[in-house]
Amino acid sequence: xxxxxxxxxxxxxxxxxxxxxxxxxxxxxxxxxxxxxxxxxxxxxxxxxxxxxxxxxxxxxxxxxxxxxxxxxxxxxxxxxxxxxxxxxxxxxxxxxxxxxxxxxxxxxxxxxxxxxxxxxxxxxxxxxxxxxxxxxxxxxxxxxxxxxxxxxxxxxxxxxxxxxxxxxxxxxxxxxxxxxxxxxxxxxxxxxxxxxxxxxxxxxxxxxxxxxxxxxxxxxxxxxxxxxxxxxxxxxxxxxxxxxxxxxxxxxxxxxxxxxxxxxxxxxxxxxxxxxxxxxxxxxxxxxxxxxxxxxxxxxxxxxxxxxxxxxxxxxxxxxxxxxxxxxxxxxxxxxxxxxxxx
Amino acid sequence: xxxxxxxxxxxxxxxxxxxxxxxxxxxxxxxxxxxxxxxxxxxxxxxxxxxxxxxxxxxxxxxxxxxxxxxxxxxxxxxxxxxxxxxxxxxxxxxxxxxxxxxxxxxxxxxxxxxxxxxxxxxxxxxxxxxxxxxxxxxxxxxxxxxxxxxxxxxxxxxxxxxxxxxxxxxxxxxxxxxxxxxxxxxxxxxxxxxxxxxxxxxxxxxxxxxxxxxxxxxxxxxxxxxxxxxxxxxxxxxxxxxxxxxxxxxxxxxxxxxxxxxxxxxxxxxxxxxxxxxxxxxxxxxxxxxxxxxxxxxxxxxxxxxxxxxxxxxxxxxxxxxxxxxxx
Numbered sequence: 146x147x148x149x150x151x152x153x154x155x156x157x158x159x160x161x162x163x164x165x166x167x168x169x170x171x172x173x174x175x176x177x178x179x180x181x182x183x184x185x186x187x188x189x190x191x192x193x194x195x196x197x198x199x200x201x202x203x204x205x206x207x208x209x210x211x212x213x214x215x216x217x218x219x220x221x222x223x224x225x226x227x228x229x230x231x232x233x234x235x236x237x238x239x240x241x242x243x244x245x246x247x248x249x250x251x252x253x254x255x256x257x258x259x260x261x262x263x264x265x266x267x268x269x270x271x272x273x274x275x276x277x278x279x280x281x282x283x284x285x286x287x288x289x290x291x292x293x294x295x296x297x298x299x300x301x302x303x304x305x306x307x308x309x310x311x312x313x314x315x316x317x318x319x320x321x322x323x324x325x326x327x328x329x330x331x332x333x334x335x336x337x338x339x340x341x342x343x344x345x346x347x348x349x350x351x352x353x354x355x356x357x358x359x360x361x362x363x364x365x366x367x368x369x370x371x372x373x374x375x376x377x378x379x380x381x382x383x384x385x386x387x388x389x390x391x392x393x394x395x396x397x398x399x400x401x402x403x404x405x406x407x408x409x410x411x412x413x414x415x416x417x418x419x420x421x422x423x424x425x426x427x428x429x430x431x432x433x434x435x436x437x438x439x440x441x442x443x444x445x446x447x448x449x450x451x452x453x454x455x456x457x458x459x460x461x462x463x464x465x466x467x468x469x470x471x472x473x474x475x476x477x478x479x480x481x482x483x484x485x486x487x488x489x
Numbered sequence: 490x491x492x493x494x495x496x497x498x499x500x501x502x503x504x505x506x507x508x509x510x511x512x513x514x515x516x517x518x519x520x521x522x523x524x525x526x527x528x529x530x531x532x533x534x535x536x537x538x539x540x541x542x543x544x545x546x547x548x549x550x551x552x553x554x555x556x557x558x559x560x561x562x563x564x565x566x567x568x569x570x571x572x573x574x575x576x577x578x579x580x581x582x583x584x585x586x587x588x589x590x591x592x593x594x595x596x597x598x599x600x601x602x603x604x605x606x607x608x609x610x611x612x613x614x615x616x617x618x619x620x621x622x623x624x625x626x627x628x629x630x631x632x633x634x635x636x637x638x639x640x641x642x643x644x645x646x647x648x649x650x651x652x653x654x655x656x657x658x659x660x661x662x663x664x665x666x667x668x669x670x671x672x673x674x675x676x677x678x679x680x681x682x683x684x685x686x687x688x689x690x691x692x693x694x695x696x697x698x699x700x701x702x703x704x705x706x707x708x709x710x711x712x713x714x715x716x717x718x719x720x721x722x723x724x725x726x727x728x729x730x731x732x733x734x735x736x737x738x739x740x741x742x743x744x745x746x747x748x749x750x751x752x753x754x755x756x757x758x759x760x761x762x763x764x765x766x767x768x769x770x771x772x773x774x775x776x777x778x779x780x781x782x783x784x785x786x787x788x789x790x791x792x793x794x795x796x797x798x799x800x801x802x803x804x805x806x807x808x809x810x811x812x813x814x815x816x817x818x
Contacts, residue, residue, distance in 0.1 A: 230558045400543065
């Protein structure tokens with residue numbers, strides 16, 4: 146039997162210790178043992194970029210006068226609250242934009258990852274891109290692959306090149322997804338920053354069906370995910386666990402952006418891939434993987450660094466969905482595939 | 490051993506203390522984040538004031554995007570909080586250029602007091618006031634973050650020369666002074682009054698205001714030239730919008746290019762003996778046809794009060810004169 150005195154004494158001691166801890170913890174900052182993340186030296190590299198060109202001169206053109214009181218699209222939002230345009234069919238005149246961008250002699254880069262079983266999607270991707278993607282412009286296709294020999298070298302249009310970038314075979318399809326940011330970032334640092342002015346990062350398991358023109362060029366460009374463009378923000382599949390670096394709390398968020406399409410000026414893509422890669426590393430250090438891998442991190446980034454141009458779901462469509470009346474033209478959409486088979 | 494009340498009390502107290510420690514001392518990093526104050530920039534970039542829905546445009550009655558994808562700023566198309574946060578990150582300073590010569594000095598006080606209240610409120614603004622009578626200007630109360638620079642100029646005897654000399658003056662001063670002091674520059678008429686906030690939604694590379702005449706029906710393109718040789722002649726079949734010269738601006742390099750081009754055009758016209766009606770406004774429109782603005786301001790931003798409003802929800806700036814005809818400035 147423990148005596149009453151001993152019991153009381155031990156309780157008082159416990160209370161005293163608790164009070165001390167409480168005081169110390171409540172007053173000062175919380176200190177954690179620092180975890181030094183591996184920091185590739187490219188994160189501190191300063192790049193020399195090829196000069197960006199602003200729109201200079203619009204040559205003479207004849208077309209119908211735009212009417213101030215006659216909006217082209219009344220059914221959808223065409224400008225974000227931070228005054229970034231949202232590109233839908235009917236909001237732009239392709240001729241005007243072409244006349245402004247073509248004289249700038251731009252080269253646009255496209256990155257796509259054809260790793261493991263995804264190499265089978267490369268031929269259709271490239272063929273349809275040749276037909277619809279920025280026709281008449283200089284384009285560099287950067288296909289990241291672990292088996293360069295399986296990428297067909299098609300006949301490309303003038304001024305268009307195909308370059309394969311070797312990557313290591315990853316352990317799972319989630320790994321491919323998570324490593325994309327790092328791979329693109331390193332590639333920009335080593336190579337593409339000197340070759341292209343704009344860069345688009347696309348998924349390979351998709352096909353172009355309709356023209357994708359210079360209306361998509363901008364400082365930072367994101368595309369609205371086809372599955373979530375007409376639902377309220379509470380239903381967006383953001384990462385909702387607060388321990389993740391991609392965490393977006395309830396009540397926040399503008400749109401849900403798709404990870405299959407993003408891009409912009411090459412230095413902006415460099416910055417955005419760097420930041421996303423750092424948040425992915427932070428999550429890795431904490432042993433957590435975001436709900437939709439890099440797409441969650443991309444959404445987190447675009448919440449604080451809002452894109453300067455948005456592409457409507459016309460530019461990132463899912464063929465399994467029925468076409469709603471707001472979508473007049475599907476330009477880029479997924480290929481029907483057996484997910485289980487391909488993600489093995 | 491028998492369990493007495495004291496044992497129960499001990500367990501309860503221990504549990505209570507342990508629970509208190511657990512709650513207040515965050516053992517997991519995530520809990521630490523919740524207690525940490527959220528970074529200022531993140532909280533301001535929340536769009537919780539209006540939920541943005543892709544299916545519900547706020548303004549269905551007007552054009553909000555030009556065919557070359559420049560936004561047209563109307564009330565209801567933007568969230569000023571987000572734009573303010575983005576502007577603060579740029580750490581930019583904006584300047585305003587305005588001319589008050591001869592009898593236009595009477596408008597200075599009204600202009601400055603309303604501009605201090607409504608023009609980019611909360612952000613530092615440099616007002617450059619060009620006048621031919623600096624002594625006549627009484628003390629003007631400025632907002633603490635704004636600055637006023639009074640610059641003396643000579644008045645031109647011929648009204649036709651005034652507009653060219655103004656374009657000249659602006660481009661000269663940009664080169665010598667303004668480019669070192671401001672990042673964005675806007676030219677405003679002095680005989681206006683601001684009635685509602687004009688904020689950072691106007692900040693972009695090249696910005697022009699759609700003339701209020703364009704919104705009223707049955708109005709022809711004002712200022713189409715009779716003289717095809719006039720530098721500012723805009724041929725039939727061309728032209729997007731008619732822009733007013735009372736409010737335009739943008740980044741300093743772009744405004745410099747614009748004023749240089751317009752003054753060169755005006756000089757050439759004068760040499761050829763052509764005097765275009767609405768002078769510098771015609772040249773402005775010609776320039777903006779070939780160098781399209783990156784952002785347009787709706788007629789809310791310069792609204793002639795004699796016209797009846799239809800789609801104008803907010804009148805932000807109105808000319809002060811009472812005459813029915815526009816004064817030639």
